[in-house]
Amino acid sequence: MTASDYDSVRPPEPAGRRRRGGKGGRGPRPDGARPGGGDGAREAAMVPDAEFTSYYGRPVVKPVPWGPGIAAYLFLGGVAGGSAVLGAGAQLSGQLILRRNCRLAALGAVSIGAVALVEDLGRPERFVNMLRVIKLTSPMSLGSWILTAFSGGAAVAGAAEADRITGQRLPLGPLRRVLRAVEGPAGLEAAAFGPLLAVYTAVLLADTSTPTWNHAHDELPFVFVSSASLASAGLAMVTTPVAEAAPARRLAVLGVVGDLVATQVMHRRMDPVVAETLHDARPGTMLRLSEALAVAGGIGTLLGGRRRGIAAASGLALLAASALTRFGIFEAGIRSAKDPRYTIEPQKRRLAARRAAGVTDDSITTGG
Amino acid sequence: MPQLAGPTDPAADARWPDVKPRKGFFTDTSICIGCKACEVACKEWNHNPRDGDLDLLGSSYDNTGALGASTWRHVAFIEQKRDRIEQAQQTGRALVNLGMPGLGPPVPAARSSAESMAAESMPPSIPTSTPVETTPPDTDEFRWLMSSDVCKHCTHAGCLDVCPTGALFRTEFGTVVVQADVCNGCGTCVAGCPFGVIERRTDGTAAPKTKRGERKGEQPEVPNLGVAQKCTLCYDRLIDDETPACAKTCPTTSIKFGDHTDMVTQAKDRVAELHAQGRTEARLYGANELDGVGGTGSVFLLLDEPEVYGLPPDPRVPTADLPRMFRQAGLAAAGMATAAALAFLGGRR
Numbered sequence: 001m002t003a004s005d006y007d008s009v010r011p012p013e014p015a016g017r018r019r020r021g022g023k024g025g026r027g028p029r030p031d032g033a034r035p036g037g038g039d040g041a042r043e044a045a046m047v048p049d050a051e052f053t054s055y056y057g058r059p060v061v062k063p064v065p066w067g068p069g070i071a072a073y074l075f076l077g078g079v080a081g082g083s084a085v086l087g088a089g090a091q092l093s094g095q096l097i098l099r100r101n102c103r104l105a106a107l108g109a110v111s112i113g114a115v116a117l118v119e120d121l122g123r124p125e126r127f128v129n130m131l132r133v134i135k136l137t138s139p140m141s142l143g144s145w146i147l148t149a150f151s152g153g154a155a156v157a158g159a160a161e162a163d164r165i166t167g168q169r170l171p172l173g174p175l176r177r178v179l180r181a182v183e184g185p186a187g188l189e190a191a192a193f194g195p196l197l198a199v200y201t202a203v204l205l206a207d208t209s210t211p212t213w214n215h216a217h218d219e220l221p222f223v224f225v226s227s228a229s230l231a232s233a234g235l236a237m238v239t240t241p242v243a244e245a246a247p248a249r250r251l252a253v254l255g256v257v258g259d260l261v262a263t264q265v266m267h268r269r270m271d272p273v274v275a276e277t278l279h280d281a282r283p284g285t286m287l288r289l290s291e292a293l294a295v296a297g298g299i300g301t302l303l304g305g306r307r308r309g310i311a312a313a314s315g316l317a318l319l320a321a322s323a324l325t326r327f328g329i330f331e332a333g334i335r336s337a338k339d340p341r342y343t344i345e346p347q348k349r350r351l352a353a354r355r356a357a358g359v360t361d362d363s364i365t366t367g368g
Numbered sequence: 369m370p371q372l373a374g375p376t377d378p379a380a381d382a383r384w385p386d387v388k389p390r391k392g393f394f395t396d397t398s399i400c401i402g403c404k405a406c407e408v409a410c411k412e413w414n415h416n417p418r419d420g421d422l423d424l425l426g427s428s429y430d431n432t433g434a435l436g437a438s439t440w441r442h443v444a445f446i447e448q449k450r451d452r453i454e455q456a457q458q459t460g461r462a463l464v465n466l467g468m469p470g471l472g473p474p475v476p477a478a479r480s481s482a483e484s485m486a487a488e489s490m491p492p493s494i495p496t497s498t499p500v501e502t503t504p505p506d507t508d509e510f511r512w513l514m515s516s517d518v519c520k521h522c523t524h525a526g527c528l529d530v531c532p533t534g535a536l537f538r539t540e541f542g543t544v545v546v547q548a549d550v551c552n553g554c555g556t557c558v559a560g561c562p563f564g565v566i567e568r569r570t571d572g573t574a575a576p577k578t579k580r581g582e583r584k585g586e587q588p589e590v591p592n593l594g595v596a597q598k599c600t601l602c603y604d605r606l607i608d609d610e611t612p613a614c615a616k617t618c619p620t621t622s623i624k625f626g627d628h629t630d631m632v633t634q635a636k637d638r639v640a641e642l643h644a645q646g647r648t649e650a651r652l653y654g655a656n657e658l659d660g661v662g663g664t665g666s667v668f669l670l671l672d673e674p675e676v677y678g679l680p681p682d683p684r685v686p687t688a689d690l691p692r693m694f695r696q697a698g699l700a701a702a703g704m705a706t707a708a709a710l711a712f713l714g715g716r717r
Contacts, residue, residue, distance in 0.1 A: 053673065053675050053676055054675055054678065055444060055446070055675070055676065055677060055678030056425075056427045056428070058433065058434055058678060059434075059564060060563070060564050060675070060678060060679070060680050061559075061561065061562065061563070061564040061680070062558050062559070062561065062564040062565075062566075062567055063558075063559075064555055064556070064558050064559035065555040065558055065567075065568045066555055082704070082708075085704070085705065085708045086708065086711075089708055089709070089711065089712040090712075092712070093712055120555075121552050121553050121554055121555075121594075122551075122552065122553015122554070122555065122568050122569075122593075122594030122595055122596075123551070123552045123553045123594045123595060124552075126533075126550075126551075126552035126553075127552060129533040129535070129550060129551075129552045130532050130533060130552065130554070132533050132534055132550070133532075133533065133534040135531070135532060135534065137370070137372070137529040137530065137687050137690060138529065138530045138531060138532045138556070139530065139690075139693075140530060140531075140532035140554060140556045141531075141532035141533075143532075144532055194704075195700075195701035195702070195704040195705050196701055198701070198704060199697045199700050199701045199704070200697065202697060202700070203690075203693045203694065203697050204556070206686070206689075206693050207529075207530060207560070207686045207687060207689075207690055207693060208526075208530070208556070208559035208560055208686055209526060209559060209560060209561060209562040209564075209683075209686055210559050213559075214686055217686075217689055217692070217693050217696070218692070218696055219696075221693070221696045221697040221699070221700035221701075222696070222699075222700045222703070224700070225700040225701060225703060225704040226704075228704065229704055229707055229708070233711075246714070246715065247708075247711040247712045247714065248711070250710065250711035250714050251707060251708055251711040254707040254710065254711065255707070258703070258707070337559070340675070340678075343680055344675045344680065344681060347680055347681045347682035347683070348675070348681050348682065350682055351681055351682040355466065360466045361656070361658050362656070362658045362659055362660070363463075363656065363659060363682065364653055364654055364656060364659040364660065364661070364664075364674070364681075364682065364683060365463060365651050365652070365653050365670075365673075365674055365681070366463065366651065366652045366655055366656045367460065367463035367464035367465075367466065367639070367643075367651055367652075368464065368636055368639050368640055368643070368652065
């Protein structure tokens with residue numbers, strides 16, 4: 001308590017905001033922001049300011065040491081998976097230009113994505129250790145196998161298209177006949193792994209102690225497949241003449257609808273304190289922009305998708321929307337791990353809720 | 369697939385043919401003096417390089433900061449005033465009143481400050497017939513909390529579950545160890561750990577230092593760069609029937625080492641003893657096999673809420689929810705395939 005003459009003219013402290021002084025082990029929030037979006041960018045969240053103690057404001061869980069390459073891979077893996085699915089559809093329905101463009105897109109995206117993945121490893125020269133074991137409890141292990149299986153099919157199908165574009169100038173020799181024979185099955189094989197490639201990254205993020213990702217574990221798979229669908233369809237709309245791009249337009253619209261719904265559900269169901277990381281600061285801006293671009297791209301596709309210029313512009317908007325979704329969720333997770341508040345508050349709340357419900361035997365802290 | 373949650377013997381669950389008794393620590397923070405000998409012994413035995421630039425963190429006597437790739441023991445230091453002490457006693461008493469498993473009779477109320485004042489004002493040289501006064505000679509006005517944190521060696525270890533290479537493995541002693549020559553530094557385990565223990569080792573060159581005193585003294589080359597590193601519970605020493613370096617060096621026996629069952633028994637006896645002395649703020653952390661990680665191999669006796677020490681109040685191994693995540697992912701992937709099929713079934717226009 002201070003004893004200043006001016007205390008009497010101070011405005012009263014808002015209820016529930018008062019914090020007792022002299023508490024050891026409680027640090028200021030690292031970003032200096034008040035809870036509830038005190039940066040002025042958003043209205044304050046309507047959640048009571050829970051009692052929050054931490055060890056000098058230091059993180060409880062460690063942020064994952066992943067760079068932007070991993071966020072880029074989340075996006076590119078989605079584009080690759082979706083493109084392979086579109087390519088297989090075009091293969092079955094005999095739309096050759098769409099097939100070619102989607103197969104090449106799948107190969108290109110998965111190649112760049114894989115390089116980004118390997119480059120982010122602490123020991124890139126040991127990347128092949130990913131294939132030492134098949135481990136069902138490790139989404140990264142399963143994902144490595146999915147990526148490998150997908151890349152095989154995508155590489156064969158893509159090589160066949162590249163050979164056709166270059167007028168059979170690839171030095172294939174007698175292998176050309178083999179390539180022609182297996183490109184169809186390879187395209188279908190890649191498509192079979194395409195949705196898995198698009199979705200496993202959601203489980204990879206959710207199966208961590210990073211608060212934002214873990215709290216979204218029910219909805220993140222739906223957000224990611226929707227984002228992958230609209231991005232790959234958007235890319236096909238950019239590369240393919242409108243006459244052959246009708247399936248891509250439909251997939252784009254379905255993807256936008258799925259993305260908007262899944263994202264809304266994710267925001268609503270998430271712990272209100274953790275959800276701050278999706279609303280505030282840079283990730284919040286990215287996710288809002290992503291939503292706007294997805295809506296714009298979807299409307300453009302619906303209304304002007306049969307005009308080449310509008311289709312291409314809508315496709316670009318959808319690609320950007322998907323990239324922003326992935327980078328936004330990626331950065332929100334890192335941010336949630338760096339602030340102990342997002343680990344401690346939801347945990348205290350769920351512990352208190354279980355105790356209130358009469359479950360008192362599963363706490364890590366015991367009286368004896 | 370191994371068991372994902374709930375009580376189990378981790379070494380047997382990992383299908384070791386010759387399961388040894390599970391080993392673990394019991395860190396009794398009520399007798400820790402914050403000397404950091406454990407930090408030093410750990411660094412020395414495990415050849416762990418220096419963390420950071422010998423900077424003072426400016427928050428307390430703890431200038432180590434946190435557990436990390438090169439810091440496998442970390443002594444937390446907290447100074448508290450009276451209101452926090454009273455609050456800790458209340459939260460501790462609430463835990464006892466919850467009727468947690470394995471609890472004794474209700475504890476007596478906290479000793480009054482008048483009593484303790486009387487005990488302290490008594491000249492120590494006068495021999496008395498009553499038993500030696502064992503209550504700590506603190507004041508009720510403030511206290512120092514010191515606690516040596518370490519890897520929890522969880523029954524269900526988040527880091528181990530998500531490791532894609534098999535570099536992390538469960539030893540025959542039920543502990544969790546990284547094989548540095550297998551790890552490719554993917555970093556998934558760092559996010560998997562609910563306690564923020566494991567970390568990928570860097571040499572600190574990612575962010576060039578421009579501050580004064582840039583390299584304080586010659587440093588040996590950093591081993592195991594770019595791979596995940598954490599406490600091994602001195603696996604090499606365990607194999608030779610030796611005590612881990614930190615427990616061996618601890619001058620107050622705050623860090624105890626032994627069979628996990630013995631450690632839990634000792635912890636429960638000790639917390640009962642402290643409660644009998646009226647120190648209701650004492651509580652155990654990690655001694656309950658029904659918790660979110662199936663119980664920890666390293667058990668702690670704390671004198672305040674876990675988050676005060678930087679520990680999570682209700683950790684849950686993320687892999688416990690993995691079947692549910694796989695189900696959601698399967699639904700989502702099927703939805704994507706269906707959407708694509710619908711897109712093509714709609715025709716070419």
